[in-house]
Amino acid sequence: MDAGQVEKAQSLELLTGTDSLCPSVLFSPLRLLVVYPWTQRFFQSFGDLSSADAIMGNSKVKAHGKKVLNSFSDGLKNIDDLKGAFAKLSELHCDKLHVDPENFRLLGNVLVCVLAHHFGHEFNPQVQAAFQKVVAGVASALAHRYH
Amino acid sequence: MVLSAAERAAVRALWTKLGSNVGVYATEALERTFLAFPTTKTYFPHFDLTPGSAQVKAHGQKVADALTRAVAHLDDLPTALWALSDLHVRQLRVDPVNFKLLGHCLLVTLARHYPGDFSPAMHASLEKFLSHVILALAISYG
Numbered sequence: 001m002d003a004g005q006v007e008k009a010q011s012l013e014l015l016t017g018t019d020s021l022c023p024s025v026l027f028s029p030l031r032l033l034v035v036y037p038w039t040q041r042f043f044q045s046f047g048d049l050s051s052a053d054a055i056m057g058n059s060k061v062k063a064h065g066k067k068v069l070n071s072f073s074d075g076l077k078n079i080d081d082l083k084g085a086f087a088k089l090s091e092l093h094c095d096k097l098h099v100d101p102e103n104f105r106l107l108g109n110v111l112v113c114v115l116a117h118h119f120g121h122e123f124n125p126q127v128q129a130a131f132q133k134v135v136a137g138v139a140s141a142l143a144h145r146y147h
Numbered sequence: 148m149v150l151s152a153a154e155r156a157a158v159r160a161l162w163t164k165l166g167s168n169v170g171v172y173a174t175e176a177l178e179r180t181f182l183a184f185p186t187t188k189t190y191f192p193h194f195d196l197t198p199g200s201a202q203v204k205a206h207g208q209k210v211a212d213a214l215t216r217a218v219a220h221l222d223d224l225p226t227a228l229w230a231l232s233d234l235h236v237r238q239l240r241v242d243p244v245n246f247k248l249l250g251h252c253l254l255v256t257l258a259r260h261y262p263g264d265f266s267p268a269m270h271a272s273l274e275k276f277l278s279h280v281i282l283a284l285a286i287s288y289g
Contacts, residue, residue, distance in 0.1 A: 034267040035274050052268040109251050117258040117265050125179045125198070128255060132183040 028114035029065035030056050032107050039103055072111070075138060082141035090145035101143035108135025150279065154272040155221050161257075161264055161273070162218045169215055172256050174207025179252040187245050210249070217280050224283035236287035243285040250277040 033040050034052045043049065046060040055061060071089060078085035093099045112131055116123040150158070165172065180187050181196050181203075194202045213231055220227035235241045254273055258265045 031267050031270060035271045037271075052266075052271065056267055112251075113254050113258045113265075113270065116255040117262050120259055120262060123255075123259055125175075125182045128179055128252075129183040 027056070027062055027065040027069075028111050029068040029107060030058075030061050031114060032103075032110045033061065035110060036103075036106050039106070042097065042099060068107075069111075072138060075141070076134065079134070079137070082137045083144045086138065086141040087145055090142050093142060094146040101139065101146060104139035104142045105136075108132075108139050111135060150221060150272070150275055154275060157269055157272045158221070158276045159218060161261070161269065162215065164261070164264070169211035170204075170208040172260060173211035173214065173253065174204050176249060176253040176256045177203055177207050177210065179255060180249045183252065184245075184248045187248055190239065190241060190245070214253075214280070217276075217283075221276075221279075224279050225286050228280065228283040229286075232284050232287040235284055243281065243288065246281040246284055250274075250281060253277065 033043065033049060033055045040049050040055075043061060043064070046064070047058055048054040049058065049061070071086075075082060075085045093101075093104075112128060112135060115131065116128065119127075162169070178198055181191075188196055191206075194200065194206070196203060213228070216227055217224055225232075235246075254270070254277070257273065258270070
């Protein structure tokens, strides 16, 4: 399921300019650590992750969450070549960070939930379907350089 | 990942809030699943899957009733859902990955309709609850 022009238009329209998004979307990667607690293992040095409130208020995790979402948005600008756009990040996550690629799929689904939470009525089934293609494409691109 | 007392209380409280609309949301979750994950349609060749279909609405109500039963039996989901597990596994032969897809779309539906309730902690509680339901449904695979 490759993301095509319609999906690009819809997803970019929703995500254009992360500064315009409310914190709940910008920091949606933080939710990953709350909903799927085993992902916390990659952030042991980030301080207090002992509760949902601690995670959502942790400044290091917030900064990293913003970085993740900015990378995601930047990658979307190259939606016709996601594998190329995320090649370096893919190598980093495999060779240095040793992240199981399944976590990229989980993050994609958390982002979809947060978008539904933020955009409500606008996030109808058609928009969700477009976004599912996009997050699947990004997850696949991030896993592409794994060996 | 056992549901804590607080997580159980949160899920039960939300379900009470959903009231008689569980069927509406389960139907929307099904519609989202068919659109976002078209391979799931393979299990419904005999259905009219267009949005608003009476058949999808009826199936949504069945899913809703099963989830409501699950909420009422959080202490013993495998027993409560045994008949459904047998049906899905032995008769319908549903690949369990599809339960996760519907579960995800149910979370999206609830996030969209209950933004004030969909805090990170509630999101985590619902995800855990649905994971337990999915495990119970797949238990007949042995």
